[in-house]
Amino acid sequence: MRVHERVYNLIVIGGGPSGMMMAGRVAELGGSVLLLEKNKILGKKLMLTGGRRCNITNAEFNVRKFLENFSDSKEFLYSPFSKFSSEDTFTFFEDRGLPLVIEARKRAFPKTQKATDVARVMEKYVKRNGIEVKTGVRVASLEKENDKIVSVKTSNGDEYFADNFAIATGGLAAPETGSTGDGFTMLQKLNHAISQPNPNIVPLTTDEKWVHALSGTTCSFMTIRFIQNGKAKIKKTGKILFTHFGISGPLILNSAHEVKKLLAQGKVEASIDLFPDTEENDLDNKILRLFDKNKNKLTKNVLSEVLPSGLADTILALPDIDIAEREVNSITKEERKSLVKKIKGLTFEITGTLGFDKAVVADGGVELAEVNFKNMTSMLYPNLYLLGDILNVNRPSGGFSLQLCWTTGWVAGSDVGNKLSKNKRWQ
Numbered sequence: 001m002r003v004h005e006r007v008y009n010l011i012v013i014g015g016g017p018s019g020m021m022m023a024g025r026v027a028e029l030g031g032s033v034l035l036l037e038k039n040k041i042l043g044k045k046l047m048l049t050g051g052r053r054c055n056i057t058n059a060e061f062n063v064r065k066f067l068e069n070f071s072d073s074k075e076f077l078y079s080p081f082s083k084f085s086s087e088d089t090f091t092f093f094e095d096r097g098l099p100l101v102i103e104a105r106k107r108a109f110p111k112t113q114k115a116t117d118v119a120r121v122m123e124k125y126v127k128r129n130g131i132e133v134k135t136g137v138r139v140a141s142l143e144k145e146n147d148k149i150v151s152v153k154t155s156n157g158d159e160y161f162a163d164n165f166a167i168a169t170g171g172l173a174a175p176e177t178g179s180t181g182d183g184f185t186m187l188q189k190l191n192h193a194i195s196q197p198n199p200n201i202v203p204l205t206t207d208e209k210w211v212h213a214l215s216g217t218t219c220s221f222m223t224i225r226f227i228q229n230g231k232a233k234i235k236k237t238g239k240i241l242f243t244h245f246g247i248s249g250p251l252i253l254n255s256a257h258e259v260k261k262l263l264a265q266g267k268v269e270a271s272i273d274l275f276p277d278t279e280e281n282d283l284d285n286k287i288l289r290l291f292d293k294n295k296n297k298l299t300k301n302v303l304s305e306v307l308p309s310g311l312a313d314t315i316l317a318l319p320d321i322d323i324a325e326r327e328v329n330s331i332t333k334e335e336r337k338s339l340v341k342k343i344k345g346l347t348f349e350i351t352g353t354l355g356f357d358k359a360v361v362a363d364g365g366v367e368l369a370e371v372n373f374k375n376m377t378s379m380l381y382p383n384l385y386l387l388g389d390i391l392n393v394n395r396p397s398g399g400f401s402l403q404l405c406w407t408t409g410w411v412a413g414s415d416v417g418n419k420l421s422k423n424k425r426w427q
């Protein structure tokens, strides 16, 4: 056990994007900072983001429109995002020699297409201005006196003191990167309310073997309906990826949160319409014309002209269809009509989602009513800042999670800077 006498202006726990942003900002404004990270390196998860290309933000520069993506929390977030928006993220990185490019759905990436370059810029931002960085150090607890945090204790018994503290330990998604929920445990001990974390942006699972067998097949333009008690509760159109456990792809990942809510109420079925722009009758006529032209061929060879081949084979082999190996001229009108129905409503039961290890983001975290969003401090401890994934903020994929980190880190860091300059004026 070693008690370190120095009192820093700020101690940041966690060297992910939000922690690095706050640490760098405070140092830039002249504050002394200690950054404690339990991994050997900073930004381990950041380097994996966006398939290692890092979807760094979303280039929707209108703050109100940007916040439309944060359904439950947009009113809370207006204050910090009006101080540091996605436009400011562009300026921040471009000023530091990392130009950004905009792709489909306004997703922004570094022009170099390398998440490691984003981590490098952040590490440089942190390490300038004399910040002390200690890696391989796990914080075990925060010590308080009344409503003030006074020190942190590490798992090897060291104690460090500061005027301000930040918890930037992440949520529970991809725990192998270091975000194992330590922050939640520490905050619960400080009497903060934590809503139960759950995998959020995450693939959906099914037990249907034929779905698993389609693993690797993509359908680019389809409509999926999530049905409960015979009613379509959610409807989305776009691309879907079949996997060995169920379905995935951005459209599915971003539907998972709503689907989970349905699952909590009962059985959910997914129904895929592979021809969403074609009415059932028109599709039937199209297939009829196709069959007329190919009377003596096997059905499976003919249908692969209108469907991705793996999918055609799978549909034709379903127990209630089972016409793959028959010649087209033997298919009855009823059989053709049930085939059309299947193509417009390929249905299977959703059993759940994959776990935290496969999630991009987990929901849950510090209840937003317990956070002062003007400066990102805890309502219970005015010298404790709460950043990034530690907050109970739902959002889709598309650069919104990292923007939450840049914004909360920058706003919190600026607030510590303000406190420092006020103190200086009084000296």
Ligand SMILES: Cc1cc2nc3c(=O)[nH]c(=O)nc-3n(C[C@H](O)[C@H](O)[C@H](O)COP(=O)(O)OP(=O)(O)OC[C@H]3O[C@@H](n4cnc5c(N)ncnc54)[C@H](O)[C@@H]3O)c2cc1C
Pocket (backbone or CB within 6 Å): 013, 014, 015, 016, 017, 018, 019, 036, 037, 038, 039, 042, 043, 044, 045, 046, 048, 049, 050, 051, 054, 055, 056, 057, 137, 138, 139, 140, 168, 169, 170, 171, 173, 174, 177, 178, 179, 180, 181, 182, 183, 359, 360, 361, 387, 388, 389, 390, 398, 399, 400, 401, 402, 403, 405
């Ligand atoms: C595979 C994947 C891809 C993603 N892609 C994108 C994307 O392209 N765009 C996007 O916007 N978002 C993406 N995300 C989400 C994004 O990475 C997170 O929202 C973001 O990293 C959260 O940052 P953070 O600073 O809050 O926490 P984290 O990045 O989780 O960092 C927390 C840090 O705290 C450390 N720590 C934890 N406990 C302690 C402790 N007790 N003591 C000391 N240190 C501790 C951890 O080791 C970790 O380094 C992705 C997530 C994953 C898993």
